Structure formats: C-alpha cells, structure tokens
Amino acid sequence: MTKEQISIYFQILQDHICEALERADGNAKFHEDNWQREGGGGGRSRVIQGGSVIEKGGVMYSAVWGDLHEKMLASMGLIEKVDFFATGVSIVIHPQSPLVPIIHMNVRYFEMSNGTFWFGGGIDLTPHYVAEEDAIWFHQSLKNACDKHDKTYYEKFKTWADDYFFNTHRNETRGIGGIFFDYQKTDETRNKQQLFDFVKEIAESFLPIYTHFMKKNRHLPFTEKEKTFQLLRRGRYVEFNLVHDRGTKFGLETNGRTESILMSMPPVANWVYDYHAVEGSEEEKTLGLLKKGINWV
Amino acid sequence: MTKEQISIYFQILQDHICEALERADGNAKFHEDNWQREGGGGGRSRVIQGGSVIEKGGVMYSAVWGDLHEKMLASMGLIEKVDFFATGVSIVIHPQSPLVPIIHMNVRYFEMSNGTFWFGGGIDLTPHYVAEEDAIWFHQSLKNACDKHDKTYYEKFKTWADDYFFNTHRNETRGIGGIFFDYQKTDETRNKQQLFDFVKEIAESFLPIYTHFMKKNRHLPFTEKEKTFQLLRRGRYVEFNLVHDRGTKFGLETNGRTESILMSMPPVANWVYDYHAVEGSEEEKTLGLLKKGINWV
Numbered sequence: 053m054t055k056e057q058i059s060i061y062f063q064i065l066q067d068h069i070c071e072a073l074e075r076a077d078g079n080a081k082f083h084e085d086n087w088q089r090e091g092g093g094g095g096r097s098r099v100i101q102g103g104s105v106i107e108k109g110g111v112m113y114s115a116v117w118g119d120l121h122e123k124m125l126a127s128m129g130l131i132e133k134v135d136f137f138a139t140g141v142s143i144v145i146h147p148q149s150p151l152v153p154i155i156h157m158n159v160r161y162f163e164m165s166n167g168t169f170w171f172g173g174g175i176d177l178t179p180h181y182v183a184e185e186d187a188i189w190f191h192q193s194l195k196n197a198c199d200k201h202d203k204t205y206y207e208k209f210k211t212w213a214d215d216y217f218f219n220t221h222r223n224e225t226r227g228i229g230g231i232f233f234d235y236q237k238t239d240e241t242r243n244k245q246q247l248f249d250f251v252k253e254i255a256e257s258f259l260p261i262y263t264h265f266m267k268k269n270r271h272l273p274f275t276e277k278e279k280t281f282q283l284l285r286r287g288r289y290v291e292f293n294l295v296h297d298r299g300t301k302f303g304l305e306t307n308g309r310t311e312s313i314l315m316s317m318p319p320v321a322n323w324v325y326d327y328h329a330v331e332g333s334e335e336e337k338t339l340g341l342l343k344k345g346i347n348w349v
Numbered sequence: 350m351t352k353e354q355i356s357i358y359f360q361i362l363q364d365h366i367c368e369a370l371e372r373a374d375g376n377a378k379f380h381e382d383n384w385q386r387e388g389g390g391g392g393r394s395r396v397i398q399g400g401s402v403i404e405k406g407g408v409m410y411s412a413v414w415g416d417l418h419e420k421m422l423a424s425m426g427l428i429e430k431v432d433f434f435a436t437g438v439s440i441v442i443h444p445q446s447p448l449v450p451i452i453h454m455n456v457r458y459f460e461m462s463n464g465t466f467w468f469g470g471g472i473d474l475t476p477h478y479v480a481e482e483d484a485i486w487f488h489q490s491l492k493n494a495c496d497k498h499d500k501t502y503y504e505k506f507k508t509w510a511d512d513y514f515f516n517t518h519r520n521e522t523r524g525i526g527g528i529f530f531d532y533q534k535t536d537e538t539r540n541k542q543q544l545f546d547f548v549k550e551i552a553e554s555f556l557p558i559y560t561h562f563m564k565k566n567r568h569l570p571f572t573e574k575e576k577t578f579q580l581l582r583r584g585r586y587v588e589f590n591l592v593h594d595r596g597t598k599f600g601l602e603t604n605g606r607t608e609s610i611l612m613s614m615p616p617v618a619n620w621v622y623d624y625h626a627v628e629g630s631e632e633e634k635t636l637g638l639l640k641k642g643i644n645w646v
Contacts, residue, residue, distance in 0.1 A: 085623065099622040110622070221601040221610075287614065294591035295601060304518040304592060313518075317584065317620035324616070325396040325407070326382065326608045 053248060055169075058161045059115040059139040063096070065159075065255050066113040066141050070098050073111070073145075076263045079104035082111065087309050092118035093137075097312045101319070105152065105266045109145035110315030114138075120164065121306045135165035140173075141255065142299075144316040145262065150282030151269040153179035153186070154227065154289060156316070157258045158299070159251050169244075171251045172234035174209070175258060176217050177265075178227025178289060180282040181334055182341040186268075187228045190261065191348035194231050197257045201250040202242070206349075209233045214344040219292050224342040226292045281335050283322035290321050350545060352466075355458045356412040356436040360393070362456075362552050363410040363438050367395050370408070370442075373560045376401035379408065384606050389415035390434075394609045398616070402449060402563045406442035407612030411435075417461065418603045432462035437470075438552065439596075441613040442559065447579035448566040450476035450483070451524065451586060453613070454555045455596075456548050466541075468548045469531035471506065472555060473514050474562075475524025475586060477579040478631055479638040483565075484525045487558065488645035491528050494554045498547040499539070503646075506530045511641040516589050521639040523589045578632050580619035587618050 070082045080103030088094040095114030100106050117137040125133070140160030147154065156176050163169035177190050191210070198205035209231035217226040231254070238244055293300050293316050303313040329336035367379045377400030385391040392411030397403050414434040422430070437457030444451065453473050460466035474487050488507070495502035506528035514523040528551070535541055590597050590613050600610040626632035 083622075101622060108620075108622070221607045283617070290587060290618075291591060291611075294588060295598075301592075310518045311623045314588075314620065315622055319621070320580070320617060320619050321587075322617050323405075323611065323614035325380075325398060325405070325612055 053244065055137050055139065055161065055163055058248065061252070062115070062139055062141045062159065062161075062255075063113055066096065066098065066111055069141075069143065069259060070100075070111050072259050072263065073100065073106065073109070076266045077103040077105045080106060085311075087312070089114075089116045089118075089309070090307075092116060095309065095312060097309070097315065099315055103148070105147055105149070105270050107146050107148040108319040110143065110312070112142045112312050112315060114140065114312070123302070123306060130166075136162065137164075138162045143258065146286065146318045147266070149269060149272070150180040150274050150278040151272050153177050153265055154286075154318075155258075155262050155265070157255070157262075159255045161248075161251075169237070170234070171236045171247050173251055173254050174213060174216075174230060174232035175254060175261070176213050176227060176230035176232065178285070180285045180338075181278070182228055182338045184341075186265070187341075187346075187348050189264075190228065190230065193257060193261050194254075195349050197253050198231065198250075200253060201246070205233075205250070206231065211345075217292065218344065219288060219296065221295065222288065222291070224288070224339070225344060226289060226342075228341065228346075228348070229344075280322065283320060284324060284327060286318035286321040287323045289316075289318060293317070350541065352434050352436065352458065352460055355545065358549070359412070359436055359438045359456065359458075359552075360410055363393065363395065363408055366438075366440065366556060367397075367408050369556050369560065370397065370403065370406070373563045374400040374402045377403060382608075384609070386411075386413045386415075386606070387604075389413060392606065392609060394606070394612065396612055400445070402444055402446070402567050404443050404445040405616040407440065407609075409439045409609050409612060411437065411609070420599070420603060427463075433459065434461075435459045440555065443583065443615045444563070446566060446569070447477040447571050447575040448569050450474050450562055451583075451615075452555075452559050452562070454552070454559075456552045458545075458548075466534070467531070468533045468544050470548055470551055471510060471513075471527060471529035472551060472558070473510050473524060473527035473529065475582070477582045477635075478575070479525055479635045481638075483562070484638075484643075484645050486561075487525065487527070490554060490558050491551075492646050494550050495528065495547075497550060498543070502530075502547070503528065508642075514589065515641065516585060516593065518592065519585065519588070521585070521636070522641060523586060523639075525638065525643075525645070526641075577619065580615075580617055581621060581624060583615035583618040584620045586613075586615060590614070 074081055080100045082098040082100045085097045093116035097112050099110045101108050120134050120136045143157040145155050159173035161171050195206040213229040213232035216232045236247055300313055329339055371378055377397045379395040379397045382394045390413030394409050396407045398405050417431050417433045440454040442452050456470035458468050492503040510526040510529035513529045533544055597610055626636055
C-alpha cells in the first residue's frame with residue numbers, strides 16, 4: 053500500500069475516534085483546526101475541552117512532506133539530502149476525574165525518497181492512582197492485540213515503553229507504561245501489509261481501551277486530596293513531555309505547529325516543592341508502582 | 350579573592366535575601382533543605398510556599414566540585430579531565446497576585462583546575478501583565494547598577510537577556526527581559542575583584558527591585574480573568590524552563606538535585622489550546638510587548 057493509502061487510513065481513524073470520544077463524553081465537542089506546513093503538507097488538529105469526562109484532549113492527524121530537516125539527516129547519519137513523507141495520528145486525553153487515567157496513543161508512518169520506510173506507535177496509560185486490576189486489564193488488552201501479529205511483540209514493545217516513558221530526572225515512569233515501538237521495517241518475517249495491519253490493530257484498540265476507562269470511574273466521587281494528587285501527577289506529565297519526549301522536542305526544534313505539539317499539556321498542573329506521600333497512603337502505593345519492569349500480565 | 354570567599358559571600362547573600370523576603374511577605378517562612386552532592390559539595394535549598402505575597406519561591410545556594418562532567422568537557426572542547434568548582438545563588442519567585450511580577454535572579458562563579466574561571470548571572474522580570482512604567486523602572490534600575498561598573502554592560506547584557514529568555518517555539522520572550530551574562534573573565538579592562546564587585550552589585554540590586562514590586566501591587570484587587578491569564582503565563586514559564594533553559598537542562602541531565610532545580614516551577618500552571626487574547630484587551634497589549642529589542646530606558 054502507498055503512503056497516500058496509509059495517510060487516508062489515519063484520517064478516517066481520526067474521524068472515527070473523535071466521534072466515539074464525543075459520544076462517550078456526552079457533552080463536549082471537538083474543535084477542528086486545519087493547518088498547512090511551509091515546505092509541504094499539513095494537518096487537522098482536533099481538540100476537546102471542558103467535557104463531562106474529558107477535561108482536555110487532542111486527536112491530531114497530520115501528513116507532512118518535503119526536504120528532510122538537517123537535524124534529522126544528521127541523526128540518521130545521512131549526508132545527501134532526501135525528501136521525506138510522514139503521517140500519523142497522535143492522541144492525549146486528560147480527564148476531569150483523578151480516578152480516570154490519562155492516555156496517550158500514537159501511530160505513525162515515515163518514508164524517505166531513498167526507499168526506506170518504517171512504522172512506529174504505541175499506547176501508554178498514566179493513571180493518577182494505579183489500580184492493579186486496571187493495569188492488568190490494560191496490559192492484557194495490549195498483549196492480546198500484539199499476540200495476534202507476533203508473539204514476541206508484547207514483551208519487546210512493553211520493555212521499550214518502560215524505557216521510553218521514563219522521567220530519568222525523577223527516576224520514575226510516567227505511568228504504567230504500555231507498548232512503544234519505532235523504526236519497524238520489513239524483514240524476512242513481515243512485509244509492509246503485515247506491519248500496517250499490526251499498526252491498525254494498535255490504533256483500533258485505543259477506543260475499546262479508553263472508553264472502558266471513561267465509563268468505569270466517571271461517576272465515582274473523589275476527594276480534594278485526590279484532585280491535588282492528580283494535578284501533581286500532571287506536573288510530572290508536563291516534565292516528561294517537555295524534557296524527554298523526542299517527538300515534542302523534535303517538533304519544537306524544527307518549527308512544527310506549536311499548538312498541535314503542545315496539545316499534550318494538561319489544562320492545569322501543579323508543583324509542590326519536595327512532595328512526599330504519606331506513609332501507607334494510596335499516593336505512596338502509586339508512586340511505588342511507577343517503575344520499570346513490572347510484569348502486569 | 351578565593352573560591353571559598355566567593356562561596357561564603359553567596360551563602361550570606363542567601364541568608365540576607367531570605368530574611369528580607371520573609372519580612373516583606375509578612376506571613377510565610379522559608380523551609381530549608383541541606384543536601385550533599387555525590388562527587389563533591391552540596392547546597393542549601395530554601396523554599397517558601399503559601400505566603401501572603403509569595404505563592405511559591407526558592408532561594409537556592411550551592412557550592413559543588415569534583416570531576417567535570419563529560420558533557421561539559423565536550424561542550425568546552427576539552428579533552429583532558431579537569432576538576433571544577435561552581436558556586437552560586439539562584440532565585441525564582443511566583444507571587445500570588447497576577448499584578449505582581451515573577452522574578453528570577455542568578456549569580457554564579459565557575460572555576461576549573463586548569464586555571465580558567467568566570468562569573469555569570471542576571472536578573473529578569475516576568476510580569477503577568479506588562480505595565481510600561483514598571484518595565485522602565487526595572488530596566489533603569491538595572492542600567493544604574495551596570496553603569497557603576499562599565500557603561501557598555503547594560504546594553505550588552507540586556508540584549509543577551511532578550512536572546513536568552515526567549516521561547517523560540519512561541520516566538521515570544523519569557524517576560525520583559527533584564528540582564529543576562531555568562532563567561533565573564535578577566536581581561537585588560539577588569540580584574541577578578543572588579544568582576545566580583547559587579548556580580549555583587551547585581552546580586553544586591555535584587556532585593557530593592559523585588560520588594561518594590563512586592564509592595565506596589567500586593568493589595569490591588571484582581572479579577573478571575575487576570576488570575577486565569579496569570580496561570581497561562583506561568584505555563585509559558587514552565588515551557589521556557591523545561592525546553593530552553595540551559596541551566597535546567599544541564600542540571601537534569603547531569604543528575605543535579607531535581608527538587609532544587611525544579612523549584613522554578615510555578616505552584617499551578619494552565620494550558621488552553623490555541624489561546625488568543627481579545628482584541629484591544631490588556632492581555633493583547635502584554636503579548637505585544639513580549640518581544641526582543643524594546644528599549645525601555
């Protein structure tokens with residue numbers, strides 16, 4: 053399949069996800085911005101704010117092309133100029149309730165005029181409070197999706213997510229991880245269609261997973277203390293995205309559309325100097341689970 | 350003078366500033382943490398939270414030494430290992446009121462076992478709402494301080510601040526700038542004492558400047574809209590510090606004490622997708638003044 057076909061699939065995916073999220077939220081609607089990129093291509097940014105479940109969320113689609121930025125050429129050890137084409141969908145949802153998790157999903161396709169192409173993507177969950185049964189269910193859902201395509205994927209991509217979504221300066225993971233993969237190219241075991249099918253599987257597992265969490269706890273009452281902890285966890289989310297996330301850094305450095313890149317920022321975030329959870333509290337339990345290498349399934 | 354003398358001066362400076370800020374705030378007190386650095390040295394972090402004027406602020410002193418980090422060796426083009434000694438005071442204050450400005454001040458001294466040494470520092474102001482008379486007064490105060498030492502300093506260091514405190518991804522300055530300088534070494538026009546005297550001048554101009562602003566507007570009533578705008582401006586402050594600020598990035602990359610480095614984070618910050626100020630509003634006027642090259646004096 054061609055880059056145009058992949059790109060159209062992502063566009064339809066965006067439509068489908070936005071509709072379903074609006075329905076699940078029941079209140080707010082996405083606001084759409086179309087933008088063009090100097091140098092080639094553009095995107096369709098959709099943001100929802102002030103919903104009954106979703107406080108702020110973005111579902112972004114883009115397809116951009118042109119000369120590969122020199123930073124990227126250098127990072128790939130390329131000397132000659134090449135053209136690139138990149139398309140994908142990127143989602144971050146910040147819920148109102150501290151008892152509903154933050155989610156991130158991204159699927160992307162990249163190709164260069166020298167013939168190289170690859171897929172990337174992932175889903176990871178950041179519960180403000182980690183509930184073990186939810187973490188197990190989430191990881192099992194991802195494992196089921198992966199297993200349909202390759203029995204080695206889940207473990208490999210789960211480890212990748214643990215390593216990627218990690219706030220090194222805090223020595224803690226962003227949330228409970230999930231899966232993350234990049235540079236997935238064809239080889240003797242898989243052709244382009246198989247790779248694309250896997251990416252579609254992940255993309256399409258987003259809705260059942262997140263609407264499950266949207267429904268589950270949306271009506272549960274929560275305390276002031278839980279709300280405060282949510283805002284602190286969001287502060288860590290900001291730290292990860294601005295300090296470590298490669299997509300964010302690269303986008304900002306190469307004159308990407310700032311508002312689309314920073315849709316991942318929470319509506320409100322807090323910082324308290326030298327926060328420590330009370331011994332034996334739910335907050336302490338959560339912080340203890342923000343580490344790499346937990347086998348949830 | 351020796352590195353120990355400079356370091357002791359900074360320690361006394363921290364004491365002096367903390368006392369005066371507590372007095373000016375009239376309510377909250379600094380909380381002190383002493384920390385040690387693996388590899389040599391340590392610091393005295395002082396943070397104040399929930400004051401009547403200051404919502405969150407830090408006045409940090411440190412003196413650290415040891416092997417120069419390989420990242421720093423590389424950035425200076427050094428091949429052989431050297432020892433370093435670095436000491437300084439760093440301040441960020443986030444006030445409660447949107448009508449009182451955020452301030453940042455830093456003075457620092459760095460020396461290496463190969464005999465090289467330099468001073469750096471600066472003060473910059475981030476009013477949530479830019480009032481022209483305040484901006485003029487602030488820059489005039491800095492110019493007066495600079496002029497006592499070298500008539501070329503103000504212009505040079507003001508331009509440096511404009512360039513440094515700049516959110517490239519927003520194409521806007523963090524605030525109204527101030528002065529910023531780094532790598533100030535001795536030469537035919539100035540010896541070490543003269544450089545240190547200048548740094549002391551800047552350090553000591555912090556209190557009269559900021560207590561002036563603490564007093565000026567602390568009792569002025571403000572609206573919900575002004576509070577919201579303050580939180581958005583704080584979001585930009587977070588972006589600058591996490592994406593661009595070299596000190597923050599370097600500190601986080603080299604295993605600095607995270608809580609001391611990130612004391613600069615505001616207590617609460619907001620993000621709204623694609624914010625635009627209402628035409629003709631005070632917010633629009635402020636955004637129009639967040640650019641380089643404004644001659645305030």
